[in-house]
Amino acid sequence: MGLKFKETAVMTLFVAILGGTIGGITWGLLFMMNLGINLLWQDLKNAVNLTLYPVVVCAIGGLLIGLWEQRFGPYPREMAEILKTVKKGNKIPYNNLHIIGISALLPLIFGGSLGPEAGLTGVIVGLCFWFSDRFKFILSETDELPQIGMAATIGVIFGAPLFAFVEQIEDEEKPAVIPKNLKIMMYFVGILSGYGALTILQNLFGGRLGLGHFPAIQKMTAVEWAAAIPLALVGVAAGMLYYLFQKMTKVAIKPLAQKILIRSILGGVILGGVGIFLPYTMFSGEHEMVEVMNSWQGLGFAVLLLTGIVKLLMGNICHQMGWRGGNIFPTIFSGIAIGYACALMLPIDPIFCVAVVTAALTATVMRKPLAVILLLLMCFPINGIIPMTIGAVIGGAIPIPKWIGLLED
Template sequence: MTKRTVANNFLYYIFCGFSGAVTSLIVWLFLKLMGLGIGLVWDTIPSNFDFKFYPIIVCTAGGLILGIWQKLTNAVPDELDEVMKKVKKDKFYPYNKVLLLCISALLPLVFGGSLGPEAGLTGVIVGLCYWAGSHMKDAKSKIPELMQIGISATLSAVFYAPLFGLASVNEERLDSEEKPTDIRSTKLISNIIAVLFAAGTLFLLNSVFGGSMGLPRLGGYNITNFERLWGIPLALLGAVCGFLFIISSKIFGKFFALIQGKLGIIISTTLGGIILGVMGTYLPLAMFSGEESITVVKESFAEFAPWILIISGVLKLVLTNICIKSGWKGGHFFPVIFCGVSIGYGVAMLGGLDTAFCAAVVTAGLLGVTMKKPLAVTMLLLLCFDARVIPWILLAAFLGSIIPTKIFGSNKKKAK
């Protein structure tokens, strides 16, 4: 290795670290704006009056505004899987509407959508990474790697989970039919540097200016043989909930595609807003990303009937897909985690089981179905749950990942 090569690699790693820091700053600013918007719309304004059906009015208006915005700008954020597919296959991601995409990602979150911020943010960051790489002479050959670094850094900053940021990009889906991507040492090093700088920058910003430090932790474990006996059934329950998420995604995908084709995007997003508002009026836990709702469930679960928690979790799975498919584009990680926690707590209350253990296993099985990346699921849920349940989380995530693959795989073979 020549001195020039060493110097170029060093400069490249510095650029990766800088990219991670800038990504974290963008994520932090976006989340701050989101928090301010939500506070204004859902706390400040309604504090001046008491109106039961306020969510219906706000969500309907939000759907109308979102539809008009998308109609005028044609700036629609991609879902996270779509971003990752484009990065992997096309080696390109458009960056000409980055600012418009930021607004498109922000609007559904401010108006109470059952969505997470990771999808819209990832598309914005990846577009900026492509732009930066294409304007740097020595980095043009590494543009696909830079875009993957952008995804890792974004997920690390959004969830405050560097290990999840690494695993989500480098772990192959268990249902993937594509040839596994080789993980070179330089690529892994650049990913590690980026997520470390992202996490460090976010920690510094939150320490100085204040901000969220990721998902709340759920503790108080009392795992006995009774819980262990229920481990696999709980994982399968999570997988069933995952099936519900996938099926509802397909059903509402077709339904809203039909509406958008015949009546347009404005009608679609407005209808999505009406449904969101109605459900939010009677089941407030079903609204928003679910991050703060997890804290509510954790601290006040005894005040809820078990069936309320289970129904809230199940309906939020469906509502998340209604939001996404109707045009309220965003991520599903935060809502799905809340769904698993809420259902897990409800089942634990019905069966006299440890609440945190049930929540961990059900959530892992559910995420296993939606992500099909057991290691990434485990790294993500380490944010919420204790290391003592890691084996159960990994097992549930693996079962959730592999069972749908075998079922759908057998169906494909019969079709042939």
Template sequence: MGKLIRWIVYLVVAIVLGAMAGALTWVFFFLMNTGIEFLWVRLPEAIGAWWWPLPVCLVGGVVIGAFAKRFGDYPQTMNEVMAEVKATNRYEYTHLGSSFVGALLPLLFGGSIGPEAGLTGVIAGLCTWVGDRLRFLGKEFRDWAEVGTAAVVSAVFSAPLFGLAVPWAGSADGEEEAFRLDVPKAKKVAVYLCSIVGALGAMIGLGQLFGGGGGLPRFDQLVLGRQELELLVPLALVCGVTGLLYHASGRVIGALASVMGNRPVVKAVLGGIVLGLAGVALPFSMFAGETQSEVLMETWVTLGATTLLLTGVVKVLVTQTCLSMGWRGGHFFPLIFAGISMGYGFAALTGANPEFCLCVCTAALMGAVMRQPLMCVLLLCLCFPARSIVVMLAAAAIGSILPLPKSWLAKASREGGASTDAAADPTSADEAPAKK
């Protein structure tokens, strides 16, 4: 096979794998949204029960705990997946079904978590499977796991630059490592871009044909005046401290999970009770946050500043509770929603431009959690326009320089900027993903 033809085939495979990642992401979001629509919209309307979140989350805890007890702690976190891919150039695909179902169940039952953890592992495994069957074409056709992670992260977040940066960085928190694919760096960028184009093309195409999909809304009406400039530092500090609360609560709740030992059902039920009670009091404290952000965009003026600010803080705590108690998933979507809610709260409180408040609050909170301002800005480009980059970068930098104990910082580096998708205490007996 000539070099040119070989390179063309290589790029075509990258596009196809990206499209596969985008299609599977769309299917995941479709199943998630369909299940949530039935369980959380149609049934409550038929029953008319204001207390609905508590029993559903309680049942969800039983189901999630039983699943973990039977199949192990799946899915792995996004950075655990990336670490395995970086170490071995592959991701084992023997538990793809468990990862897919394990990622879907907590979302269906209202978990305040994101879908990125399960999807990253599933796509990395599928790409490894494809690479194993293309070995006859040469060594460079074997190592596709990183290409798949770039594609799926781009599809999940609708943020191609973040998707490109994550595998390049080696983790979601921006640790700098080299690409692993055995081709020159310029060509690696081309391969990653092809996979991202394929993923976003499949997501957009399926969404246009059948509807559905995922992602957060765009906030494009940013106004930057004197009042807004005066509020930048105070808002960033307050929301940055909320990001530190995420770290602190993870340590506390993780310690409780460690004390409870290897009892996945008990932990998941306890997490479900906390989630259900929060959902009864503050409904927006549940779910990943995509659809809730769209609803909040239309209704925030009717809720009041106190409710909006309290929702953001409770969302942070509930997310850590879910993650530590076995409701496995990602942390990006719910924390972005927490920043959006707090941003609307401060807009109601101060009268400043809402989009400015959203931009600053979300960037500062995520900056404090991720500890990587540039990665934070690349992620938040899915929500905010290019003209807000300087504001986001300033707010994320303020959040990221707020001090944390060194042990927390080390853990944040390992797990994507937070004690994230697994329990906050690494000594917990049943929080490490089982390898059956």
């Protein structure tokens, strides 16, 4: 039975307020992240002028991360894990949101090759459950708020409302309490109010993600279309490397699994050491993406290709060493670096090249072609949708080889 007009209006207001709150919290965490990164990696680094600065700082970061994990446990949880929990209708605890927030910020501020989406999602979805429990006396349908809030969170973090909607609604396992059409409307109310609040705060106070926007693809001739499938296969190969690195690092780190401080400090030393030679392998990749877009021709084929591949490795090393975070932004950056490397070797439009490779790599890792296309529209031009579709469909269709799973045994 559908909701009455008054109940619908009240729920719409609640969802709009929730979305705005989500946008505000997301801005606050991103603002603190950027503040910490600027302090450590610009102001202090310029003042110290030490060659081994990345190693020293990342080792200190590893120590802090290890001590925090010893005290409070392994946080934040991965976004996919939280998403699965919410879709099943299970609760996310909200009595430790401050712990999750600090757990998320530490590896990001100290240069981890990780995205902010995992920590942000953990904090905000926990808040949604708190909101749901506190306001049941006003609105009986508050059980739907965490799922709607999850969609708003994803939309705000990635700046991609359609991606957020597809990511949340896809494979939903929990029966809907409210009519489907109304729930779809609520998703968009939450997403757009959250994104609007974030945009206003960013314009007023700064603190935005530094995602670049590619110009339109200038040419799509027979040469580009002939290269599309081979380029997609390059992206798929890079995606398979991601899974290979994931399994290899799990095996390599097993002896240190219970030695929290040692592995987190060692992870910092490896991260900083690699960062001295390949600085773009550090951080989540959204700011570095802009720098690569502006300097890719001068970086050269070897540096671009090596940066893209090593960043896939470093993300897995960080995660296994206890530096937890998301993998979506780093994966997109790797695709862009590898795509530009291919563009240096082929007589085709570079944006076409990057679009296909990035879509194929991201879809190989995420296994959701439609979501990947909608996500990448946040930075690629609209005329890149067909090249991205080719890459994403191929990346999502090719299965992960079973032999990669055997490496864990």
